[in-house]
Amino acid sequence: MTSDIIKAxxxxxQQRQALILAHNYQRGEIQDIxxxxxxxxxxxxxxxxxxxxxxxxxxxxxxxxxxKILSPDKTVLLPDLHAxxxxxxxxxxxxxxxxxxxxxxxQVVCYVNSSAAVKALCDVCCTSANAIKVVEAMxxxxxxxxxxxxxxxxxxxxxTGRELILWPGYCPTHMKITVEQxxxxxxxxxxxxxxxxxxxxxDVVQAADQALSTGGILRYARSYQGQTLIxxxxxxILHRLAKENPGKTFIPVNDKAVCPNMKRITLEKVxxxxxxxxxxxxxxxxxRQKALASVERMLAL
Ligand code: 13P
Ligand code: SF4
Numbered sequence: 623m624t625s626d627i628i629k630a631x632x633x634x635x636q637q638r639q640a641l642i643l644a645h646n647y648q649r650g651e652i653q654d655i656x657x658x659x660x661x662x663x664x665x666x667x668x669x670x671x672x673x674x675x676x677x678x679x680x681x682x683x684x685x686x687x688x689x690k691i692l693s694p695d696k697t698v699l700l701p702d703l704h705a706x707x708x709x710x711x712x713x714x715x716x717x718x719x720x721x722x723x724x725x726x727x728x729q730v731v732c733y734v735n736s737s738a739a740v741k742a743l744c745d746v747c748c749t750s751a752n753a754i755k756v757v758e759a760m761x762x763x764x765x766x767x768x769x770x771x772x773x774x775x776x777x778x779x780x781x782t783g784r785e786l787i788l789w790p791g792y793c794p795t796h797m798k799i800t801v802e803q804x805x806x807x808x809x810x811x812x813x814x815x816x817x818x819x820x821x822x823x824x825d826v827v828q829a830a831d832q833a834l835s836t837g838g839i840l841r842y843a844r845s846y847q848g849q850t851l852i853x854x855x856x857x858x859i860l861h862r863l864a865k866e867n868p869g870k871t872f873i874p875v876n877d878k879a880v881c882p883n884m885k886r887i888t889l890e891k892v893x894x895x896x897x898x899x900x901x902x903x904x905x906x907x908x909x910r911q912k913a914l915a916s917v918e919r920m921l922a923l
Contacts, residue, residue, distance in 0.1 A: 624889065816875070839859060
């Protein structure tokens with residue numbers, strides 16, 4: 623029974639001195655048992671600050687890896703090792719090294735949705751919450767390569783007026799959100815605002831009132847004066863939106879925009895991970911040191 627699984631998780635969480643972190647796209651029941659739920663940047667900050675001995679990361683592989691980069695002495699567990707991010711897999715360290723060789727002197731900004739080995743080859747990381755700030759902080763007299771998300775890169779380019787060399791990666795889940803869906807919903811709900819994630823295609827971002835990180839969408843919804851908000855991102859965010867805003871209605875632009883990797887984490891797998899301490903994330907020390915420099919430069923901004 624679910625309540626028995628939750629009791630067992632709670633008992634082991636105490637025994638193991640574990641912190642359970644969950645991304646805003648996790649299943650509702652995972653968000654409900656987590657010690658902290660947040661966007662990529664907020665979760666990185668939690669991982670860096672915690673005294674817990676064990677971090678159970680309910681999210682995807684690059685997120686758990688970032689926690690390990692920041693907290694090498696802690697055990698970081700990913701309850702399902704197959705919870706990856708297809709966008710992060712769209713660039714390898716070899717491909718990035720070749721791209722850097724094509725643009726001598728270029729600085730590299732990498733979205734945290736990337737492997738530790740890719741982060742190790744970058745100058746600074748960013749998340750969707752701080753991409754604009756990070757791009758603005760780059761030396762103005764040198765070119766900037768932005769990897770792997772072409773759409774977040776395009777968004778940062780538009781907002782900063784800075785020309786970026788974009789890598790052609792994208793999020794398959796956010797590609798399911800289209801302008802046609804937004805136009806149809808706006809026609810059905812006149813006067814209602816639309817907020818989307820900057821991983822959406824540029825025409826979708828253009829059609830929306832705001833493009834924000836998942837944490838930004840949650841903050842925006844809390845202060846939003848209207849009754850109904852149209853939301854263009856992965857549907858896991860609807861759980862927290864509803865919980866934090868009783869009385870407001872949130873309409874997904876596409877209720878099929880579901881990240882299958884995020885949904886791999888279940889209560890059963892969280893329990894199994896605490897029981898048998900699986901699956902510990904490891905990052906080779908030389909790569910970790912270099913990747914840490916990129917993550918720390920971001921956190922310092
Ligand atoms: P946030 O940093 O906005 O939470 O986004 C992470 C992510 O994977 C979006 O697809
Ligand atoms: Fe990766 Fe997209 Fe899933 Fe985020 S929603 S983890 S970018 S595949």
